[in-house]
Amino acid sequence: MNYTFQFNVILDRLPELLQGALLTLELALVGFWAGAPLALLLAAARTSGPPWVKRLAGAYVTFLTNTPVLIHIYFLFYGLPELGILLDKYSSVIIGLVTATSAYGCEIMRAGFLSVRRSEIEAAETLGFSRLQTIWYVVVPHIVKTVYPALANYFIVLTLSTSMAMILGVNELLGTAFNLASDNYRHLEAFTVAAGLYVIITFAASLSLALIGRWAFRVKAKIF
Amino acid sequence: MEQILGQLPAFFSLTNIRLLLEAMGVTIALTFFGCGLGFLFAFFIVFVRQTPGHWALPLRAAAIFFVEIFRRIPFLVTTYLVLFFIAAIVRNASLFAIALVAICIYATAFTADIIRGGLESVPRQQIEAARAMNFGRWRTLIHVIIPQSWPVILPPAAVFMVAFVKDTALVGQIGVFELAFRSRELNNQGYSGILVFGTVALLYFVMSYPLTRVGQWLEKRLATPRSQKSQRQLR
């Protein structure tokens, strides 16, 4: 194989890559925290709304979870201008991630809602809990235990999928790496370093989420 | 709106329809072959990971390393890595093949954990009964463990493959003629973005939704919890 690895060229510009990594995290955090409340709303709508609301929310979620997020982003960036709605590349990506989170998050939370057993609620009521107390002390903890690991896992997936923003030219981690590679033709090194950074980010995120889970929510999640 | 309606006949020309259908074919082929091969390699990785003995330690470490790393790298990054790695070795490698390799690596890493979970779900006592009758490690795997782990392995593996249909959109980035790539091409040719991406979204839906339902059916069908079964035995 006629290729000599030259990592220093890339490592010299590590600060830029770290900037990109920061943008990656930003995209993931905004995407998640803007999408999660929507997901909660949708999940509530699908579980206990009137039939037409259920159908509408269901159609929304089904459509978004069976089509690629990349196509949504293309639609937003290349399609909407025809209707006079001009979104820059960041907005397109963010909206794409937010809507995806609202859909996938809805399914995760819905599974959480559906996992609460009648028997738990009945047990609480026979012990004298009021409706509100039952919800706060029995239902909510149960849902959180079911939903937290799934949402934590989704967050990791979301962080990794922010890499598709580079297709539109956004300079998150992969985009920055691609630019560096185009500058000095060290593609393999650039992408390897980027891969390494993604692994580090992912490990850090998994660890933090697992720890938060254990301390704040008493949810036992795997760290590794 | 009128612009879109005006473009309809040109957009749905025979050439374009053929192009889109071919692209759908490429998407399906990438998904099935990539994930299928990945599934097979995943078995291999899990076997390596379970090989006992001190001599096998580096192999086991390599298997674990492979899985843990490639599950934590975005698919797009893996695709680029494979692209430039192969380009450094092989001249004129087919982009489809490169994409297939990338998909294979990705699927192997994700499916390996599913398979490992399935194999470990078989009760210890089944393995003990086999060992007591002098079944070697291989025979035990083939005759006892693997047949009993399918119900635990297939549903999540199927769900993964179905979800991957959407991820194939990313390989368009390196120039593979799949559906997302064609959609960009058509848009660049002047067709309305709403028309093009709307249609392509529908096409993805048509591929993904039925398969998703099959995956859900598999989950329901095969998910008899083991605890239920063993409780029936104790009568």
Next chain:
Amino acid sequence: MPHLEVRNLSASYGSLPVLRGVDLSFERGEVVALIGPSGSGKSTVLRVLMGLTPCTGGELIIDGQPIVYSAAASVRAARDRMAIVFQQYNLFQNMNVMRNVTIAPVKIKGRPRAEVEQEATRLLARVGLADKSHAYPDELSGGQQQRVAIARALALKPEILLLDEVTSALDPELVNEVLDTIRDLAKDGMTMLIVSHEMAFVREVASKVVMMDKGQIVEVGTPADIFDQPKSDRAREFVGKILRH
């Protein structure tokens, strides 16, 4: 020459000693029963013999041939000559009855399939399950599964049969059918090592009773000796408790 001889066998689960120097020996055709309270190590003796639990010391000699459990070939030889029936039957869930019984003789011992299937049919008839050869384990009752497990063990043509509390997981009304099968085997002269709680049965079928407690052998004797005139305090205490019902 004794058929099976165990000298000073010890075993531990991690740091917890389970067997502390067990000595045992019996001749061909003997039926030896191991009794004792839970945790006394009786099942562990069987598991160590089959190489399922590692032993930390001691010797095992089958028909004059010493078995070294650290050597794979030696363990294979031991498993060739003995067969075990488990408390939870452990039939292979993915195979029907006939395949459960025939797979080991055909695949491991290399005997011709037709011959093994004929023998399997005979064995299944002997345990009273001739018509169930195509059923799957989850279609059978516990007692039926246990009898299939016995047929499966017999198909290996073992010299020594190990039975590990084979009736403990069964509903009371299913226990007798299994005991009947074992009674027949004893009559036919099979060397057996039985771990059991069924004292009446042990008394009837065993030629020698070994009482264990806390990983050691407390007393050895004929059923009459142990049940009617236990010599050691521990044995007396145990027998007193269990024979009260």
